[in-house]
Ligand SMILES: Nc1ncnc2c1ncn2[C@@H]1O[C@H](COP(=O)(O)OP(=O)(O)OP(=O)(O)O)[C@@H](O)[C@H]1O
């Protein structure tokens with residue numbers, strides 16, 4: 495090679511290399527001795543060119559790496575593979591260490607002879623400590639979240655799918671992480687809330703206001719409900735792009751029960767309902783034991799009389815007889831509206847059976863009663879509430895549903911009784927997502943009764959596919975709710 499000045503392009507290249515301050519860029523000869531040095535190398539490693547040129551590059555390696563033969567090995571790898579990249583600790587001139595990203599490239603001339611190596615080193619100490627801090631804080635955050643069992647803490651993606659799950663969520667909602675991650679969070683909402691579009695609305699509100707807090711019934715994996723306090727927070731990245739939502743849920747069922755028990759209004763309502771039931775029972779028994787029995791006796795006498803009277807009076811008598819039977823029928827249904835007499839004597843299923851036989855069949859509905867999963871007979875107070883709600887629900891089916899069938903399902907669930915009244919009629923539709931009271935009180939009364947008893951109640955309908963009234967009442971009464 496001649497001793498002339500390098501062609502312009504090489505000069506430009508040298509300027510470029512020498513000017514770069516962010517990277518140490520220098521050349522090694524074939525045995526690893528330093529041949530060139532740039533601004534970046536000086537800045538990062540602290541040597542001036544005259545101090546370092548000619549020395550072996552292994553001076554940059556900490557003693558333990560040097561002892562392990564790392565510098566040699568890196569050159570060998572660079573020769574074999576063309577280049578080698580490595581992250582690791584390197585030494586500065588003053589002996590301090592920095593975290594380096596190193597790329598060594600083998601340089602060959604045109605006839606393939608090894609000329610040496612290009613070495614590019616970046617000081618990643620800053621980035622590494624930032625990453626470390628981030629990783630540590632993420633790790634801390636992960637540990638924190640994973641340790642919490644009192645709260646369900648999990649993340650949703652921007653569309654509302656679950657992307658993380660903690661033990662609190664598992665304890666409260668009942669799902670294992672592998673069962674729930676990837677699912678949409680609307681699975682936690684009762685059908686009536688989903689029908690009303692509440693999950694999507696909550697995300698929208700969280701986006702609008704940054705966060706949203708709500709209390710309401712939520713579903714566990716097994717379909718049972720718990721009273722939840724929910725906070726949803728929208729999460730944005732540094733660029734202001736929505737990354738998803740943090741959701742923190744607390745199970746307030748116990749607290750709600752206690753609060754409800756202490757709620758003065760509910761206690762009064764409870765007393766009122768109880769007094770009303772007592773009075774109804776008294777009247778029902780009077781009507782049943784007195785009025786109905788008398789009418790039955792009248793009917794029997796009429797029949798005896800009919801047998802003795804001449805032919806021409808038979809027609810009059812039989813119309814009288816029909817009137818009497820009609821009255822007995824109406825009195826029976828009055829008794830049922832007042833108080834199913836059998837509930838005190840034979841329990842809920844018996845009372846519902848009588849109600850169906852004496853009242854519902856007369857409406858031309860095909861009824862079904864399915865108590866198969868009722869493993870525990872509810873206490874009388876609860877049984878009466880269940881009966882009342884069924885009565886109103888089935889009456890609504892008769893009045894509004896134009897249904898052919900109505901089915902009542904009873905089951906023992908979650909220390910309480912779950913009841914479903916399902917019809918195949920026109921399908922109830924909620925005005926504006928929630929039942930809107932005007933002059934109709936049936937739905938409100940059902941809900942009030944259920945909630946006064948410490949339970950929940952819901953109605954859902956699909957147009958053309960019927961209506962389901964569903965409610966759950968605890969079997970263990972709230973401590974203060976005695977009437
Ligand atoms: N099973 C059902 N199928 C279809 N629509 C229903 C059903 N149950 C209730 N509805 C609708 O909901 C409305 C409200 O019912 P609710 O029981 O509160 O009032 P009501 O039966 O009209 O009057 P009340 O019960 O006060 O005598 C009804 O008017 C009806 O339109």
Ligand SMILES: [Mg+2]
Nearest residue numbers: 889890936937
């Ligand atoms: Mg009604």
